[in-house]
Amino acid sequence: MTHQIIQFAATIIVSLTILFPSLKMAKHAFLKLLNATIEEESMMDVINILGRYFEHYCEFSDLRARSAGRKIFVEVRLVLPEQMPLAHRHVIAVNMEKDIAQNVPGVEVTIKTAPCRRNCEYVKRNEPCP
Numbered sequence: 001m002t003h004q005i006i007q008f009a010a011t012i013i014v015s016l017t018i019l020f021p022s023l024k025m026a027k028h029a030f031l032k033l034l035n036a037t038i039e040e041e042s043m044m045d046v047i048n049i050l051g052r053y054f055e056h057y058c059e060f061s062d063l064r065a066r067s068a069g070r071k072i073f074v075e076v077r078l079v080l081p082e083q084m085p086l087a088h089r090h091v092i093a094v095n096m097e098k099d100i101a102q103n104v105p106g107v108e109v110t111i112k113t114a115p116c117r118r119n120c121e122y123v124k125r126n127e128p129c130p
């Protein structure tokens, strides 16, 4: 339940920080307010990077994080446009994993990709997938 709230909050924060870069500072205060765990804070950092690639994918879902020792393992399912070739999907996932590995210390992320089933947020708004 808490993770769903965090994911929802994170989605809003990511949208807002894309529109208003100065709001990035608000993130930390917001997380403190939510009493976020270290896993949730890592998820937020991961989401921030996912946000940089927003023009490449339809949406992401099933974000989870667990910690083992000092490492935090984050998993996310990335929905990519159906017409995108498999090799291209793979390249995007690998690039994002690398970006996260370089920018979020202690976090190991696994990105699973899936083709869009024409039910993403874009389609719901009657827009084409990116």
Ligand SMILES: [Zn+2]
Binding pocket: 058, 080, 081, 082, 116, 117, 118, 119, 120, 121, 122, 123, 129, 130
């Ligand atoms: Zn889509």
